[in-house]
Amino acid sequence: MEYQNIIVETRGKVGLITLNRPKALNALNDALVDELGLALNAFEADEAIGCIVITGSEKAFAAGADITMMAKFSYMDAYKGDYITRNWERVKTCRKPVIAAVAGFALGGGCELAMSCDMIYAADSAKFGQPEVKLGILPGAGGTQRLPRAVGKAKAMDL
Numbered sequence: 001m002e003y004q005n006i007i008v009e010t011r012g013k014v015g016l017i018t019l020n021r022p023k024a025l026n027a028l029n030d031a032l033v034d035e036l037g038l039a040l041n042a043f044e045a046d047e048a049i050g051c052i053v054i055t056g057s058e059k060a061f062a063a064g065a066d067i068t069m070m071a072k073f074s075y076m077d078a079y080k081g082d083y084i085t086r087n088w089e090r091v092k093t094c095r096k097p098v099i100a101a102v103a104g105f106a107l108g109g110g111c112e113l114a115m116s117c118d119m120i121y122a123a124d125s126a127k128f129g130q131p132e133v134k135l136g137i138l139p140g141a142g143g144t145q146r147l148p149r150a151v152g153k154a155k156a157m158d159l
Helices: 030-045 075-081 109-116 131-135 143-151 153-158
Strands: 006-011 014-019 051-055 060-062 098-102 105-107 119-122 127-129
Touching: 006 030, 014 030, 030 051, 060 098, 060 109, 098 109, 105 109, 109 127, 109 143, 143 153
Parallel strands: 014 051, 051 098, 060 105, 098 119, 105 127
Antiparallel strands: 006 014
């Protein structure tokens, strides 16, 4: 399959998915998340693949959801289109181990995508955050539940 927003490779028994929207700091939009779901399905069906790694660039793993796309949505657009949950949960339901290899920014939806993986391998340059809370909104893909489970309540409250 030809992907527009991700690069898919196989390295031995590892399936590698690289988020590839460099001009948008790998911001997550419908097309990217749909392609991510398709790539995960393909790797899960391939018996030669033992685990899957999701990564981004040196500058950004993923700088969150694509706000330019979301700005056009009414409440009903987002609700009926199942914007946040469609394919976002695919990482969690994958039966093979999924590892997030994070460098640079992992903000908002990018942080939530990383937390959805079974393991996070973070470079020294990795910067995690949920900046939505400074706007008075909740992280949309389960970040309020995943973060305390991953780092404990005290650290999550501090972040």
